[in-house]
Amino acid sequence: MTEGAKASKRIARWWNLWFWVALLLTLTGVYFFFWFPSRDIGPVQPIYFSHRIHAGVKQINCRFCHPYVERGEHAGLPEVSKCFFCHKYIIPKHPQILKEKEHLDNGVPVPWVRIFFVPDFVKFRHLPHIRYGKLDCAECHGDVASMDRLRVNNFQMKFCIDCHKKKNAQLDCFLACHH
Numbered sequence: 001m002t003e004g005a006k007a008s009k010r011i012a013r014w015w016n017l018w019f020w021v022a023l024l025l026t027l028t029g030v031y032f033f034f035w036f037p038s039r040d041i042g043p044v045q046p047i048y049f050s051h052r053i054h055a056g057v058k059q060i061n062c063r064f065c066h067p068y069v070e071r072g073e074h075a076g077l078p079e080v081s082k083c084f085f086c087h088k089y090i091i092p093k094h095p096q097i098l099k100e101k102e103h104l105d106n107g108v109p110v111p112w113v114r115i116f117f118v119p120d121f122v123k124f125r126h127l128p129h130i131r132y133g134k135l136d137c138a139e140c141h142g143d144v145a146s147m148d149r150l151r152v153n154n155f156q157m158k159f160c161i162d163c164h165k166k167k168n169a170q171l172d173c174f175l176a177c178h179h
């Protein structure tokens with residue numbers, strides 16, 4: 001074999017190696033770019049509402065926006081007008097607030113993507129959990145105050161049972177938790 005042919009063979013071998021390295025890096029990139037965040041960050045909401053900013057940085061109480069958590073059947077999501085207690089004065093020209101303002105003017109509720117729910121046949125009330133069970137929101141919802149977009153967590157029965165066992169709470173599920 002001539003010197004030239006040997007050299008070009010060596011170059012070809014290097015190219016081969018670099019090709020695989022590049023492919024591996026690209027795939028890792030794609031994996032982190034698409035798959036990783038989609039698992040770790042919740043669904044895109046119609047308005048970019050951030051719990052990290054409101055409940056975390058600005059320390060707004062959960063109950064200000066979810067007032068029925070200890071009263072009604074559901075904790076409830078804040079109505080559009082509640083946002084404007086503050087946003088009438090705070091960053092009123094922010095594009096997301098302008099979008100929210102359209103909902104206020106047209107009287108159309110924001111179609112928030114629901115994150116936490118249990119099936120209809122499950123009876124769940126916040127009140128006994130918070131008041132008598134002395135549980136913090138984070139025990140069931142995670143550290144909401146550190147999240148921009150809440151993560152999906154469709155509660156499974158195991159989640160209820162495990163904690164009820166640990167805390168010596170109601171285990172007679174078919175009487176207590178199911179309609």
Ligand code: HEC
Binds near residue numbers: 086
């Ligand atoms: C108790 C006051 C208060 C209420 C109620 C409130 N916000 Fe805010 N919001 C703030 C403050 C303070 C900031 C930070 C403003 C800044 O960065 O200067 C903010 C920031 C924002 C931002 C901009 C975030 C960014 O990326 O900079 C958006 C969007 C927003 N709020 C949406 C909402 C929506 C939607 C509601 C109603 C569900 C709401 N806010 C209710 C006080 C409030």
Ligand code: HEC
Binds near residue numbers: 065145
């Ligand atoms: C300024 C208002 C505001 C504050 C303060 C706030 N939230 Fe929210 N919360 C919202 C809005 C708006 C949504 C609907 C959009 C979303 O899911 O991000 C929501 C959604 C949620 C949901 C998911 C509801 C679903 O769709 O299943 C949970 C759980 C929740 N909040 C818990 C909390 C907790 C815990 C705190 C306190 C650490 C808190 N929130 C503070 C406005 C607020």
Ligand code: HEC
Binds near residue numbers: 077118135139155
């Ligand atoms: C023992 C677990 C548990 C604790 C503690 C808890 N939650 Fe929930 N939360 C749930 C479950 C389960 C649902 C789904 C209920 C449903 O589908 O009816 C839910 C739903 C919600 C929702 C969705 C809206 C709604 O009305 O269903 C909000 C908002 C919420 N919780 C806020 C809070 C806040 C704020 C706290 C703390 C003050 C809190 N939760 C504490 C389990 C819990």
Ligand code: HEC
Binds near residue numbers: 122128139161167176
């Ligand atoms: C993190 C712990 C925890 C989780 C998760 C949890 N529970 Fe509970 N639950 C408790 C405790 C503690 C009590 C007892 C409160 C008391 O002493 O009355 C309780 C009480 C109850 C009761 C009896 C009070 C009432 O409402 O009449 C029901 C029903 C119930 N839980 C249903 C559920 C369901 C359904 C789920 C799952 C969606 C669930 N729980 C998840 C801790 C938990």
